[in-house]
Amino acid sequence: MCRLVYLLSAFSTIAFAQSTESAQATLNPPNSQLKEIVVTAAPLLHRWKLQGGALLDLAPSMHWPEPVVTAEVDDDRRPVLVTLEYHIAAKDTDAFLQAVRHIAAERRRDGAYHWGIFEDTSVAGRWLETFLVDSWIEHQRQHWRVTNADRLVETEVQRFQSSGAPKVTHYIAPETDAARPSKVSPS
DSSP, X not given: OHHHHHHHHHHHHHHHHHHXXXXXXXXXXXXXXXXXXXXXXXXXXXXOOXXXXXXXXXXXXXXXXOOOOSSOOOTTXXXXXXXXXXXXXXXXXXXXXHHHHHHHHHHHHTTEEEEEEEEOSSSTTEEEEEEEESOHHHHXXXXXXXXXXXXXXXXXXHTTBSSSOOEEEEEEOOOOTTTSOOOOOOO
């Protein structure tokens, strides 16, 4: 099945390339070309397999705690900035940075559109992981999407934490004046 998807993707790419070369070309290559590609590519792909994540436990882990909020937050409030504060010993810095880069892919896969890791200049060993998510509901969905495989990656990163768990903080942009309910003063 994976090979079929790959072949179809390759056909689409070839067809797109041909269509850009000539304004008269269509997105579908002629049948003779398709047959030629299949006959040529099939033996080459016999031993090549796409990574399907078969060894990963992609079941939801639900290990992220619910965010702490002081008031109800509208689902469509946006954007949301999430920070995780780590305290890492100097001897573990390189290994920590290598491990935390794997979390970047997890965050982006689950909806973050920006991710970063920053070192505090005023406190040695304090690192801040940040990521931005489009809306509050999208961040809540991240909590639901996190998998057992993700938990393993996070555990690897957290083993460098000096003590306790990283401190997680959620920030949300203020509502615009147009969206904020106006206060009516008694007349």
